[in-house]
Amino acid sequence: MNFFLSEEQLMIQSATRDFAQNELLPGAIERDRDKKHPTEQIKAMGDLGFMGMLVKPEYGGTGMDTLSYVLAMEEISKIDNSCSVCMSVQNSLVSSGIQAYASEELKHKYLPKLSSGEMIGAFCLSEPEAGSDATMQRTTAVDEGDHYIVNGTKNWITNGKYAGMYIVIAQTDAEKGHRGINAIIVDADAEGVTTGELEDKMGIRASDTCSVMFQDVKVPKENRIGEDGFGFKFAMKVLSGGRIGIAAQALGIAGGAYELALKYSHEREAFGKAINKHQAVAFKLADMATQIEAAKMMVYRSAWLKDNNMPYDQASAMAKLFASDIAQTVTTEAVQVHGGYGYVREYHVERLMRDAKITQIYEGTSEIQKIVISRNAIKGKLYLPVKEELVTT
Ligand code: CAA
16 A cells, blocks of 8 residues: 555556556667667657646646656656656646647647647757846747747757747847747747757767757747746746656656666675675665655655645755756666676666766756745745644744
């Protein structure tokens, strides 16, 4: 009996685990080595409903809660993070953003295709000179009456090459600062949209990260998400949810590395006994397990807060910060437990160690999470689901 996951959530967890083991593990090393996009694997994920978990059935999704989505993200991230980052961007940044803030027409036009995986979406915020300082958008969306003309370059775009649509964050009225920014849906086949070379990355190498260029792209006004000038707040709001997905990814990476280390520690003998009978290895396993359990509580709690319509910005920033840090430590220790075998591709654990690093960088670096957390903490906001008078200010 699990103390707080429902029977349905436990079922999703175990079904995803089986899927990841059977469908994603084969070929994961080769896809990573060759930067080969997991097209078939993502199609299979779409067929099974993973690409629209947070989308309501009326828009073609499976309408799951955030905690179920987190459990699925965690299991997939134990095995293949090029697949899980695609799933995270699709669910958290693209589809959830459209579902929460776009017009009914846009929801009906895009969500069914995104949910089935027939179409992949990308979120275009970062620019060559605006990553963390997201208000400094150089990409422009000039208001031409019934349409916008979009110009600019976006960098580090996950799903950039294979996307059928982009949510582009662009400046319409520079004088208004962040209140002059809009979020606009641009179809990938619109005239003037081009993509750059695939980035040659340290980890998540099969995920298609590239720059996306917009040159005099004409976009109908109806493609704007929300009111005029809502784009920056839109980006902040979806990123708060997105950070739960990346925290779940980091948790999965740590969990995957730990499981590999544990298995190896039973099989490998040194000085006449299994290496986990030596305190040097046993204590490493103890530290790894403790860190994973702590991160799990934070990640699940941030999902629970979101599912219960409670403020979760602070909790998701904390969960991402902590889970991505422990993913670094746990994967490094898991490689150490494997010794020389940990350093070669065949044992998978070095790939997880390389994948871990990006979780401290994308969807807001660890330093950005600390800005969010400290600003809230200084205001006395801890968002604990306890009685007001018990919250320490
Ligand atoms: N929800 C709603 N509104 C929010 C908000 C939130 N979570 N956070 C900020 N805002 C609002 C503020 O209230 C403020 O509005 P008003 O002026 O009307 O009061 C406005 O937005 C500006 O806020 P700040 O003054 O706090 O803005 P700032 O310039 O100090 O920056 C920041 C805040 C947190 C540092 C922000 O710039 C940020 O999050 N930067 C990181 C961006 C990021 O995460 N990039 C990742 C790229 S996407 C990616 O990686 C996807 C991928 O492909 C995997």
